[in-house]
Amino acid sequence: QVQLEESGGGSVQAGGSLRLSCVASGSSGRKIAMGWYRQAPGKQRELVAFITISDSTNYGDSVKGRFTISRDNAKNTVYLQMNSLKPEDTAVYYCYGSVWPLGYWGQGTQVTVSS
DSSP: OOEEEEEOOEEEETTOOEEEEEEEEOOTTOOOEEEEEEEOTTSOOEEEEEEOTTOOEEEOGGGTTTEEEEEEGGGTEEEEEEOSOOGGGOEEEEEEEEETTEEEEOOOEEEEEEO
């Protein structure tokens, strides 16, 4: 059973930056494909960024060029560096981890961007 714990959310003004972290435990040494999704009130959950076990990355169109996903395998941690934040980035951000064929979600961390 993989557990995911997010941290780093908070409130920031438009144009600011935040870095989210997600620590994975319980993977028994297996490398985990990990990503970030977000859900704003009244909207569906959407992909923000994903990093595969071979370290390939992909991003949602709305965050390309502003957000960067990275991982530290020694710490079983994935990061999401968010720059040039906009009010429309306001959402609950969820960490996702996959050890095929299972997927796991963190509890989410709130990011609020004010104009």
